[in-house]
Amino acid sequence: MESLGNRLKQLRQNNRLRQDQVASLVGVNKNTMCSYENDVRQPSYEILVRLATIYRVSTDYLLGCESKRTVDVSGLTPKEIQTITELVADMTEKNKKLEGL
Template identity: 45%
Template sequence: MLGKRLQELRQRKHMSQQECADYFKISKASWNFYENDKRAPSYEMLTKIASFFNVSTDYLINGEKTSPTGPIDLKKTDVLSYDGKPVSDEDLAIIRAILERNK
Protein backbone atom coordinates (compact mmCIF):
# COMPACT_ATOMS: atom_id res chain seq x y z
CA MET A 1 0.00 0.00 0.00
CA LEU A 2 2.95 2.35 0.49
CA GLY A 3 3.56 2.15 -3.25
CA LYS A 4 -0.01 3.15 -4.07
CA ARG A 5 0.22 6.19 -1.79
CA LEU A 6 3.57 7.22 -3.31
CA GLN A 7 2.09 6.97 -6.79
CA GLU A 8 -0.98 9.03 -5.82
CA LEU A 9 1.11 11.73 -4.16
CA ARG A 10 3.48 11.91 -7.14
CA GLN A 11 0.60 12.18 -9.60
CA ARG A 12 -1.06 14.94 -7.55
CA LYS A 13 2.11 16.99 -8.06
CA HIS A 14 2.09 16.15 -11.77
CA MET A 15 5.56 14.64 -11.48
CA SER A 16 7.01 11.71 -13.39
CA GLN A 17 8.81 8.85 -11.70
CA GLN A 18 12.03 10.22 -13.20
CA GLU A 19 11.43 13.66 -11.67
CA CYS A 20 10.90 12.11 -8.24
CA ALA A 21 13.98 9.94 -8.66
CA ASP A 22 16.05 12.96 -9.69
CA TYR A 23 14.77 15.03 -6.76
CA PHE A 24 15.61 12.33 -4.22
CA LYS A 25 18.90 11.49 -5.99
CA ILE A 26 17.98 7.85 -6.61
CA SER A 27 17.51 5.86 -9.81
CA LYS A 28 14.19 5.74 -11.61
CA ALA A 29 14.25 1.96 -11.06
CA SER A 30 14.47 2.49 -7.28
CA TRP A 31 11.49 4.86 -7.33
CA ASN A 32 9.59 2.37 -9.48
CA PHE A 33 10.37 -0.39 -6.97
CA TYR A 34 8.97 1.82 -4.17
CA GLU A 35 5.75 2.47 -6.10
CA ASN A 36 5.32 -1.21 -6.94
CA ASP A 37 6.05 -2.37 -3.36
CA LYS A 38 9.08 -4.35 -4.55
CA ARG A 39 11.41 -2.45 -2.23
CA ALA A 40 10.79 -0.24 0.79
CA PRO A 41 12.62 3.06 1.21
CA SER A 42 14.97 3.47 4.17
CA TYR A 43 13.67 5.38 7.17
CA GLU A 44 15.78 8.38 6.15
CA MET A 45 14.34 8.31 2.62
CA LEU A 46 10.83 7.82 3.99
CA THR A 47 11.14 10.97 6.10
CA LYS A 48 12.44 12.94 3.09
CA ILE A 49 9.53 11.71 0.98
CA ALA A 50 7.02 12.58 3.72
CA SER A 51 8.47 16.06 4.08
CA PHE A 52 8.46 16.67 0.33
CA PHE A 53 4.82 15.64 -0.06
CA ASN A 54 3.83 17.35 3.21
CA VAL A 55 2.43 14.16 4.76
CA SER A 56 3.36 12.16 7.83
CA THR A 57 5.39 8.98 7.73
CA ASP A 58 2.37 7.33 9.40
CA TYR A 59 0.30 8.27 6.38
CA LEU A 60 2.86 6.81 4.00
CA ILE A 61 3.23 3.55 5.91
CA ASN A 62 -0.25 2.98 7.33
CA GLY A 63 -2.50 5.28 5.35
CA GLU A 64 -3.39 7.20 8.51
CA LYS A 65 -5.27 10.33 7.58
CA THR A 66 -2.99 12.72 9.45
CA SER A 67 -2.05 14.35 6.18
CA PRO A 68 -1.10 17.10 5.58
CA THR A 69 1.10 17.65 8.61
CA GLY A 70 0.45 21.39 8.88
CA PRO A 71 2.57 24.48 8.36
CA ILE A 72 6.14 24.05 7.16
CA ASP A 73 8.86 25.90 9.03
CA LEU A 74 11.17 27.19 6.28
CA LYS A 75 14.06 27.43 8.73
CA LYS A 76 13.86 23.68 9.35
CA THR A 77 13.23 22.24 5.90
CA ASP A 78 15.21 21.90 2.74
CA VAL A 79 12.36 20.29 0.81
CA LEU A 80 9.79 22.52 -0.85
CA SER A 81 7.95 22.52 -4.13
CA TYR A 82 6.08 25.07 -6.20
CA ASP A 83 3.58 24.10 -8.87
CA GLY A 84 4.64 20.47 -8.48
CA LYS A 85 8.32 21.20 -9.10
CA PRO A 86 11.05 21.11 -6.43
CA VAL A 87 12.33 24.51 -5.26
CA SER A 88 16.10 24.76 -5.78
CA ASP A 89 18.45 25.36 -2.86
CA GLU A 90 19.29 28.75 -4.35
CA ASP A 91 15.62 29.79 -4.56
CA LEU A 92 14.97 28.52 -1.03
CA ALA A 93 17.86 30.68 0.23
CA ILE A 94 16.34 33.72 -1.52
CA ILE A 95 12.92 33.02 0.01
CA ARG A 96 14.47 32.70 3.48
CA ALA A 97 16.42 35.95 3.02
CA ILE A 98 13.28 37.84 2.01
CA LEU A 99 11.37 36.50 5.00
CA GLU A 100 14.21 37.38 7.39
CA ARG A 101 14.39 40.91 5.98
CA ASN A 102 10.65 41.41 6.49
CA LYS A 103 10.43 40.31 10.14
Protein backbone atom coordinates (compact mmCIF):
# COMPACT_ATOMS: atom_id res chain seq x y z
CA MET A 1 0.00 0.00 0.00
CA GLU A 2 1.28 3.45 -0.92
CA SER A 3 2.02 5.66 2.09
CA LEU A 4 0.30 8.93 2.93
CA GLY A 5 3.58 10.76 2.39
CA ASN A 6 4.04 9.30 -1.08
CA ARG A 7 0.50 10.24 -2.07
CA LEU A 8 0.91 13.78 -0.74
CA LYS A 9 4.16 14.25 -2.64
CA GLN A 10 2.73 12.80 -5.86
CA LEU A 11 -0.37 14.98 -5.67
CA ARG A 12 1.72 18.07 -4.98
CA GLN A 13 3.97 17.35 -7.95
CA ASN A 14 1.01 16.55 -10.21
CA ASN A 15 -0.44 19.94 -9.31
CA ARG A 16 2.91 21.65 -9.91
CA LEU A 17 3.05 23.05 -6.41
CA ARG A 18 6.03 23.59 -4.11
CA GLN A 19 6.05 22.38 -0.51
CA ASP A 20 6.01 25.94 0.79
CA GLN A 21 2.92 26.72 -1.31
CA VAL A 22 0.99 23.73 0.04
CA ALA A 23 2.20 24.46 3.57
CA SER A 24 0.85 28.00 3.29
CA LEU A 25 -2.51 26.76 1.97
CA VAL A 26 -3.00 24.33 4.87
CA GLY A 27 -1.53 26.56 7.56
CA VAL A 28 1.69 24.77 8.49
CA ASN A 29 5.35 25.55 7.84
CA LYS A 30 7.41 24.02 5.04
CA ASN A 31 9.34 21.74 7.42
CA THR A 32 6.08 20.26 8.69
CA MET A 33 4.90 19.66 5.13
CA CYS A 34 8.22 17.98 4.37
CA SER A 35 7.75 15.76 7.42
CA TYR A 36 4.31 14.71 6.16
CA GLU A 37 5.67 13.83 2.73
CA ASN A 38 8.53 11.82 4.23
CA ASP A 39 6.21 9.95 6.64
CA VAL A 40 8.08 11.37 9.63
CA ARG A 41 4.93 13.03 11.01
CA GLN A 42 1.22 12.49 10.46
CA PRO A 43 -1.13 15.42 9.86
CA SER A 44 -4.01 16.13 12.22
CA TYR A 45 -7.50 15.32 11.01
CA GLU A 46 -8.06 19.01 10.29
CA ILE A 47 -4.93 19.26 8.14
CA LEU A 48 -5.76 15.98 6.40
CA VAL A 49 -9.16 17.37 5.40
CA ARG A 50 -7.53 20.59 4.16
CA LEU A 51 -5.07 18.59 2.05
CA ALA A 52 -7.87 16.48 0.59
CA THR A 53 -9.78 19.65 -0.28
CA ILE A 54 -6.77 21.28 -1.94
CA TYR A 55 -6.04 18.21 -4.05
CA ARG A 56 -9.72 17.40 -4.65
CA VAL A 57 -9.40 13.83 -3.42
CA SER A 58 -11.02 11.98 -0.55
CA THR A 59 -9.33 11.49 2.80
CA ASP A 60 -9.72 7.75 2.12
CA TYR A 61 -7.59 8.19 -1.00
CA LEU A 62 -4.91 10.05 0.96
CA LEU A 63 -4.87 7.36 3.66
CA GLY A 64 -4.62 4.54 1.12
CA CYS A 65 -8.04 3.06 1.91
CA GLU A 66 -9.19 3.77 -1.61
CA SER A 67 -7.20 3.60 -4.80
CA LYS A 68 -9.68 5.31 -7.09
CA ARG A 69 -9.27 8.99 -7.79
CA THR A 70 -12.13 11.18 -8.84
CA VAL A 71 -12.17 14.05 -11.28
CA ASP A 72 -14.14 17.20 -10.46
CA VAL A 73 -16.32 17.86 -13.49
CA SER A 74 -18.38 20.65 -11.97
CA GLY A 75 -18.63 23.53 -14.37
CA LEU A 76 -18.39 21.32 -17.44
CA THR A 77 -21.16 20.81 -19.95
CA PRO A 78 -22.79 17.39 -20.33
CA LYS A 79 -21.00 17.01 -23.69
CA GLU A 80 -17.61 17.77 -22.09
CA ILE A 81 -18.30 15.27 -19.30
CA GLN A 82 -19.20 12.63 -21.90
CA THR A 83 -15.97 13.34 -23.81
CA ILE A 84 -13.88 12.94 -20.64
CA THR A 85 -15.73 9.74 -19.71
CA GLU A 86 -15.05 8.25 -23.15
CA LEU A 87 -11.39 9.29 -23.01
CA VAL A 88 -10.92 7.60 -19.63
CA ALA A 89 -12.62 4.43 -20.89
CA ASP A 90 -10.42 4.38 -24.00
CA MET A 91 -7.22 4.87 -21.97
CA THR A 92 -8.25 2.18 -19.48
CA GLU A 93 -8.86 -0.29 -22.29
CA LYS A 94 -5.53 0.58 -23.93
CA ASN A 95 -3.67 0.05 -20.64
CA LYS A 96 -5.38 -3.31 -20.06
CA LYS A 97 -4.23 -4.44 -23.50
CA LEU A 98 -0.66 -3.27 -22.84
CA GLU A 99 -0.56 -5.10 -19.49
CA GLY A 100 -1.68 -8.27 -21.24
CA LEU A 101 1.35 -8.26 -23.54
